[in-house]
Amino acid sequence: MHEFFAQLVNGIALGGIYALIALGYTMVYGIIELINFAHGDVYTLGSFFSLTILGALGVSGEVRGPLLIVDVGVTIIGAAMLCGIVGILIERLAYRRLRFAGRLAPLITAIGVSFILENVMQVWRGPSPVAFPAVFPTHIYNVGGVGISLLQLAVVTLAIGTMLLLEFFVHHTRFGQAMRATAQDREAATLMGIDINRTIALTFFVGSALAGLAGFVSGAYYQSTWFFNGFGAGLKAFTAAVLGGIGNLAGAMLGGFLIGIIESFATWKLGGQWSNVTVFTILVLTLVFRPAGLLGEVTPEKV
Amino acid sequence: MIFVYIGSTILVAAFGQRIHVPVARIAVYVGLALLLSVGPVLGLGSDATLNTLADAGIFVLLALGLNIVVGFAGLLDLGYAAFFAIGAYTYAMLASPQFGVHLPFWVLLFVGAALAGAFGIILGSPTLRLRGDYLAIVTLGFGEIVPQVFQNLTRFTGGPNGIAALDFPSLFGRSFGTAAFPYYEVTLGLIGVALVTARNLRSSRIGRAWMAIREDELAARHLGINTTRMKLAAFAIGAAFAGVGGVVYAAKLSLVSPDLFQFQVSILVLSMLVLGGMGNIAGVVIGSLVLTLVNQVILPQSNVLAQAAHLPVNLSNAHFFIYGGILVAIMLFRPEGLLPSAQRQAELHESVQADGV
Amino acid sequence: MRSLQSLAWQLAVAAALLSACSQSGHSAASKTIRIGIDLPLSGADASVGQSTLNGMVLAIEQADAKGLPDGFVLKAYPLDDTVQGIHNPQQGVANIRTFVSNTDVLAVLGPYNSNVAAAEIPITNAAGLAQIAPSVVADELTLGPAAAALRRVHPKTNAFFRVCTTDSRQGSVAARFARSLGFKRVYIIDDNETYGLDIARVFAHDFTALGGKVIGHDHLAADTQDFRALLLKVAAAKPDLVFFGGVTSTGGGLLRKQMFAVGLGRVPFMGGDGIADLATVAGKYADGTYFTVAAPDVTKLPSARSFVAAYHKRFHQALGAYSANGYAAAQVAIAAIASALKRDGGAFPTRAAVLRYVAATKDLATPIGPITFDAAGDMKNPVLSLYTFKNAKPVFIKLFKLKTQ
Structure with missing residues (x-):
């Protein structure tokens, strides 16, 4: 029983990282229906930006007290901003021209951008995995015999907090309104005086900034990062977004947590080599019975 | 040498497409077919060249198959490599020391096609209710599951090592051996069959049904088209092409291992399709040739080429960058592909009527 | 239409140029x-x-x-x-x-x-x-x-x-080293790739033959950085050694690091030459790791x-x-x-x-x-060295000579 809860805690923390990546994925998908394969690489880029900022701040290990909040805050904001800008650039250079070219052309450019980003990171920080400073105190809280680290708590809080913030942002701000209008009907939105280009660019900014945030979190959590990480993580996060119902923020978070938990339990009970098979089998079965994901609504296809 | 071969093929295919006198067009294609098939018999092309062309040919087979699913029927398949794997493992298990079974290559071509096609139906049937990108992610899931299962079932598949030393095919008692030439000729023949099949399918009743489904599934259903059966047919036929490709691939490489069939392969074949011009058979051929050329010749030789051009750069660290750049550039400047389907182009631009390809 | 033709011509010119450049046959001179x-x-x-x-x-x-x-x-x-x-x-x-x-x-x-x-x-x-x-x-x-x-x-x-x-030599020598260091209960993890799987298999076989006990054998998932689920399972089995078949970049480095996060930090870690560069990822956590290299002490x-x-x-x-x-x-x-x-x-x-x-x-x-x-193309009379990490630096422990036919 003890191991069950230990695995659950681990799965939830892992799922929190997937959830953070999936939130950005789902936002971008929601507005232009593009499977942005480069999103996973923006996430990795976020961990490298964080590494650079931490280096500039002189952080090479554990930070305690109020300085922790300052250092982490500066790093997160910096990495998120930089990733957001990268996101805007990617949209402007690689996707905007293809907005009316069907769905496959942007899919292929997304793959191209993903390759380019991976190569840039490989040249920038080398082809080997790079160590990331253990910023957070390694204290482990004992909750009924199950160890929970501060970082695990932080990951989960961040994931849920971000989701709630985004929900508020999308439903209660002018920009959120513009986003939803653009997603629903671009022409009508233009007629309502919404600047489509700006709205889409801003969505990319927010989505990519979230990827940057996730990059910092995973770097701190695993104390390591690698230019090739984004591929696998992006695939899982996309799976999470679809499992929850793509375009749906709460769904992306739910999907992320579920996939983290499924992975943990599959590794525990079936062995690590079956964890990906289990995740994708559950994905397929879920979609067979709920064709729009867990929280998605079945809507008639747009014409 | 290889550049001349592929370059001339691309040129002929591109211009052949634009020549509107049918006789002339047929003459161009026949000439190309003769050059490609008889040339090597006369000693044209080194072993390395023919090898690359044969590899490119296998990708042409795959792309032609995926074109049926994605280009004709409009079903986005991101797990196409799974069927490729099934074809390859069919050959590996039934023509190798693995189980001591040694069936002939020519029989296994059909077995591989049939098995892959059957899996196309099995994997396709639960997904038919799904639309658009949900279908894409489910196929992606299958594409992740299949090679992983092959990797884990070590007793049957050799696990991550895969199966090596597969039988060389033979014809009239003569073994193919390791030379690329016989594999090249077989691949060329199979492409011929695949091209004819794809063309005939497109202009058949099934082909028109696929187009109808692609354009508007609801309307197609109202027209009395059995959309379920038609979609399954697209999945099965596309998968069968991949199965054939897999058998040839395994026989030529004399090896299978799970890492040969990962998601990247599905993406590569899809890129070939989209880059070339989806739905257009000549475009698909060109897309496959161009990307094989980039992946197998230009990128591995990038440094050699740079030296030859007296460029003082080390490109071995920039392969992804170049490859990604090529994908992005072609898509930005030719969003419909290098050789767009006239029909699809017409649809996209909503201008002139399609010229009845 | 025109752009297509110009593209085709450009391709043709490029092809001709490139083929001219890449010809490099060996002439008599x-x-x-x-x-x-x-x-x-x-x-x-x-x-x-x-x-x-x-x-x-x-x-x-x-x-x-x-x-x-x-x-x-x-x-x-x-x-x-x-x-x-x-x-x-x-x-x-x-x-x-x-x-x-x-x-x-x-x-x-x-x-x-x-x-x-x-x-x-x-x-x-x-x-x-x-x-x-x-x-x-x-x-x-x-x-x-x-x-x-x-x-x-x-x-x-x-x-x-x-x-x-070869895998079998390295796995077998690692097993002998492990037994000679007094380890009895080993948990084996491999990366489910050729090298790792084979070395782990041979290690398991020889370690058992030498009287040790393999209390678990697991494989890493591909495309992930998170091995805690697996390590929690390992921790529950209470091994006195974790043997890893694989290389640093396929998970060896992260595995070692994450052992500390699940309370396995004091348990020694062992592997083949694939983790000789473990410290590049694991840093100071590499300490307490043993690995074998098919060469004599390189510092000497x-x-x-x-x-x-x-x-x-x-x-x-x-x-x-x-x-x-x-x-x-x-x-x-x-x-x-x-x-x-x-x-x-x-x-x-x-x-x-x-x-x-x-x-x-x-x-x-x-x-x-x-x-x-030797006739098979392998190195004759190979030697293997056992190393450990101290302060994230490899330190030579001892040498082992293998006899070949």
């Missing part, structure tokens, strides 16, 4: 000898591929700078066998055929991955082109009926050699010291796990080419002569110890 190198140079294996390539390039540059007889020039001819980020046997074979078709190429170095080697061996065997691999360790490439099947075109010719140990070997110094000077970076093996593989090829040149006095050596000299390599001094090949 050619004085350039090339050594083909096939390694994964981009994507997931780039870190190990690039650093192995560096070792090879260094040896070739040194030999060329020293000068070959009769004005011959020695050049490295590296090709990448990665496609879309993954090492690819099909691309490996294409590269080998490129080398075979280029008469300047007298020997081939590589590959890094066992399945790539399994696809390439039939080609180099058929061509009689010497191939020396720095690091592929699967037994069946050189031993038993599986290896014979790979060489079925010319069963009597062996053109494949390797300057590394003069050839190794000068190699390490030259490597730092040339590339300004730390050695990769197989840089020294890459250097040694190149040395074997260079020595054979030099012998063939000496014998033929001014003529361009034949591949057959180079192959014969490679097979006859005897006590060649390299950074990984003296190299002599």
Whole structure:
């Protein structure tokens, strides 16, 4: 029983990282229906930006007290901003021209951008995995015999907090309104005086900034990062977004947590080599019975 | 040498497409077919060249198959490599020391096609209710599951090592051996069959049904088209092409291992399709040739080429960058592909009527 | 329409130019000898591929700078066998055929991955082109009926050699070390790839045969950084040693690091030469790790010291796990080419002569110890060293000599 809860805690923390990546994925998908394969690489880029900022701040290990909040805050904001800008650039250079070219052309450019980003990171920080400073105190809280680290708590809080913030942002701000209008009907939105280009660019900014945030979190959590990480993580996060119902923020978070938990339990009970098979089998079965994901609504296809 | 071969093929295919006198067009294609098939018999092309062309040919087979699913029927398949794997493992298990079974290559071509096609139906049937990108992610899931299962079932598949030393095919008692030439000729023949099949399918009743489904599934259903059966047919036929490709691939490489069939392969074949011009058979051929050329010749030789051009750069660290750049550039400047389907182009631009390809 | 035609013309011009440039057949007057190198140079294996390539390039540059007889020039001819980020046997074979078709190429170095080697061996065997691999360790490439099947075109010719140990030797020696250090309950984890799976299998077998107990054997998932679920399971089994079959970049480094997060930090970690560079990822957490390397103590070997110094000077970076093996593989090829040149006095050596000299390599001094090949193409009388990490630096513990037939 003890191991069950230990695995659950681990799965939830892992799922929190997937959830953070999936939130950005789902936002971008929601507005232009593009499977942005480069999103996973923006996430990795976020961990490298964080590494650079931490280096500039002189952080090479554990930070305690109020300085922790300052250092982490500066790093997160910096990495998120930089990733957001990268996101805007990617949209402007690689996707905007293809907005009316069907769905496959942007899919292929997304793959191209993903390759380019991976190569840039490989040249920038080398082809080997790079160590990331253990910023957070390694204290482990004992909750009924199950160890929970501060970082695990932080990951989960961040994931849920971000989701709630985004929900508020999308439903209660002018920009959120513009986003939803653009997603629903671009022409009508233009007629309502919404600047489509700006709205889409801003969505990319927010989505990519979230990827940057996730990059910092995973770097701190695993104390390591690698230019090739984004591929696998992006695939899982996309799976999470679809499992929850793509375009749906709460769904992306739910999907992320579920996939983290499924992975943990599959590794525990079936062995690590079956964890990906289990995740994708559950994905397929879920979609067979709920064709729009867990929280998605079945809507008639747009014409 | 290889550049001349592929370059001339691309040129002929591109211009052949634009020549509107049918006789002339047929003459161009026949000439190309003769050059490609008889040339090597006369000693044209080194072993390395023919090898690359044969590899490119296998990708042409795959792309032609995926074109049926994605280009004709409009079903986005991101797990196409799974069927490729099934074809390859069919050959590996039934023509190798693995189980001591040694069936002939020519029989296994059909077995591989049939098995892959059957899996196309099995994997396709639960997904038919799904639309658009949900279908894409489910196929992606299958594409992740299949090679992983092959990797884990070590007793049957050799696990991550895969199966090596597969039988060389033979014809009239003569073994193919390791030379690329016989594999090249077989691949060329199979492409011929695949091209004819794809063309005939497109202009058949099934082909028109696929187009109808692609354009508007609801309307197609109202027209009395059995959309379920038609979609399954697209999945099965596309998968069968991949199965054939897999058998040839395994026989030529004399090896299978799970890492040969990962998601990247599905993406590569899809890129070939989209880059070339989806739905257009000549475009698909060109897309496959161009990307094989980039992946197998230009990128591995990038440094050699740079030296030859007296460029003082080390490109071995920039392969992804170049490859990604090529994908992005072609898509930005030719969003419909290098050789767009006239029909699809017409649809996209909503201008002139399609010229009845 | 017009843009299409212009594009087609541009393609044609480019094709003509490129084909003119890339022609490099060996003419009678050619004085350039090339050594083909096939390694994964981009994507997931780039870190190990690039650093192995560096070792090879260094040896070739040194030999060329020293000068070959009769004005011959020695050049490295590296090709990448990665496609879309993954090492690819099909691309490996294409590269080998490129080398075979280029008469300047007298020997081939590589590959890094066992399945790539399994696809390439039939080609180099058929061509009689010497191939020396720095690091592929699967037994069946050189031993038993599986290896014979790979060489079925010319069963009597062996053109494949390797300057590394085999999985079975390394796994078996690691098991003996582990028992001699007093470990009784081992939990085995491998990365579900060729090298890791095989070394783990042999270790499990021998460790049990020597009276130890394997209390669990698990595999890592691909494409993930999170191994805590697995390690929680390991922790519950309470092993006194965790044996890892795999390499640092496929999870070895993160696995070791995450052992500390689940309370397994005090349990020693052990593996083969694939985790010799563990500290690059695990840093100080590498302490308490044992690993075996198929070479004598490199800090005591003069050839190794000068190699390490030259490597730092040339590339300004730390050695990769197989840089020294890459250097040694190149040395074997260079020595054979030099012998063939000496014998033929001014003529361009034949591949057959180079192959014969490679097979006859005897006590060649390299950074990984003296190299002599047996009939199968493996190193004769190999030695293995046991190392541990102290303050994230490898420290030599003891040496083990293996007898071969």
